[in-house]
Amino acid sequence: MQEAPLRTVTQLIEYGLAPAEERAELEKVAQRYAVTVPPALAALIDPANSSDPIARQFVPDGRELEITGGENADPIGDDAHSPVEGVVHRYPDRVLLKLVHVCAVYCRFCFRREMVGPGKPTMLSKDALAKALDYIRAHGDIWEVILTGGDPLVLSPRRLREVMNALAAIEHVRVIRIHTRVPVAEPDRISPELVRALKAKGKAVYAAIHINHPRELTKAARQACSRLADAGIPLLSQSVLLAGVNDDERTLTDLMRALVECRIKPYYLHHGDLAPGTSHLRTDIASGQELVRALRGRVSGLCQPTYVLDIPGGYGKSPIGPNYVSRSAGEYVIDDYQGERHRYADSVTARS
Numbered sequence: 001m002q003e004a005p006l007r008t009v010t011q012l013i014e015y016g017l018a019p020a021e022e023r024a025e026l027e028k029v030a031q032r033y034a035v036t037v038p039p040a041l042a043a044l045i046d047p048a049n050s051s052d053p054i055a056r057q058f059v060p061d062g063r064e065l066e067i068t069g070g071e072n073a074d075p076i077g078d079d080a081h082s083p084v085e086g087v088v089h090r091y092p093d094r095v096l097l098k099l100v101h102v103c104a105v106y107c108r109f110c111f112r113r114e115m116v117g118p119g120k121p122t123m124l125s126k127d128a129l130a131k132a133l134d135y136i137r138a139h140g141d142i143w144e145v146i147l148t149g150g151d152p153l154v155l156s157p158r159r160l161r162e163v164m165n166a167l168a169a170i171e172h173v174r175v176i177r178i179h180t181r182v183p184v185a186e187p188d189r190i191s192p193e194l195v196r197a198l199k200a201k202g203k204a205v206y207a208a209i210h211i212n213h214p215r216e217l218t219k220a221a222r223q224a225c226s227r228l229a230d231a232g233i234p235l236l237s238q239s240v241l242l243a244g245v246n247d248d249e250r251t252l253t254d255l256m257r258a259l260v261e262c263r264i265k266p267y268y269l270h271h272g273d274l275a276p277g278t279s280h281l282r283t284d285i286a287s288g289q290e291l292v293r294a295l296r297g298r299v300s301g302l303c304q305p306t307y308v309l310d311i312p313g314g315y316g317k318s319p320i321g322p323n324y325v326s327r328s329a330g331e332y333v334i335d336d337y338q339g340e341r342h343r344y345a346d347s348v349t350a351r352s
């Protein structure tokens with residue numbers, strides 16, 4: 001049983017997770033983009049399956065060296081909205097606070113792959129964090145702070161407690177949301193001490209957990225999520241629609257149901273961002289819409305995420321799911337979950 005994260009191509013080959021004959025190409029990928037596969041995720045990979053959906057997410061692939069049209073280093077335009085280091089202020093009422101630039105696992109489709117990983121600054125310096133907090137204090141319209149990175153839950157409980165206490169002291173910040181893949185990648189890190197460190201007096205603290213395949217919800221991952229939920233932290237999911245990972249009805253259904261069973265409300269299903277070298281993992285929007293439509297007919301409303309695209313250039317997220325409403329002859333036409341159409345006359349009494 002592997003005990004430490006696999007961080008090199010040689011280790012991946014030794015553990016049978018990457019083909020030796022592709023070593024030279026994979027080394028080139030690893031020089032460019034960070035590689036880490038922690039034991040909890042390596043154990044899920046079936047080495048005999050060359051299209052294993054867990055391996056596709058975390059084991060480097062020679063196709064990452066192919067950059068296609070539209071792909072760029074900052075696919076969702078964070079830089080255009082960064083007033084001070086570590087803060088992205090794209091929407092009026094919320095900011096991202098990027099505390100760290102390292103993760104417990106490096107996803108091959110990562111939209112921040114040019115900014116995270118070894119060789120990049122690992123975390124916000126004390127001075128930069130102080131300036132970021134000053135910025136949040138000075139902007140009374142910031143209602144929500146989203147801790148992201150990298151993965152904020154790689155920080156020690158002590159560091160997290162300091163940040164949460166600082167945010168708790170800002171009156172106008174009402175909600176703190178933590179985006180993380182740690183409960184899946186390193187479930188034991190979600191210790192009772194770390195969970196306690198996430199308390200912020202007087203604020204609502206949410207955790208958005210990144211999970212793309214139902215197999216990621218192992219017993220240990222489910223227990224880690226339970227520790228967060230039992231502490232009163234509502235859980236949301238964010239998933240990325242990925243070719244060969246979860247772009248089929250059965251897998252998406254199983255994923256969304258498993259999330260809800262773990263008290264994680266499906267929140268976003270992201271269309272793959274135009275991150276460099278990720279075209280082999282992207283789907284097209286039309287098939288994404290078909291999948292989302294199929295999901296609506298198949299599973300409970302609790303299991304429905306919003307299918308979104310982060311518009312390149314920093315214009316924010318927009319829902320891109322299927323449309324169920326059209327107009328014909330002065331009436332609305334509404335599609336039901338089986339695709340049948342129904343007329344609806346919009347009948348209202350005029351307000352006096």
Ligand code: SF4
Pocket residue numbers: 102103104105106107109110111112113116149150151181210
């Ligand atoms: S955990 Fe998030 S930030 Fe880190 S590599 Fe994966 S997608 Fe990127």
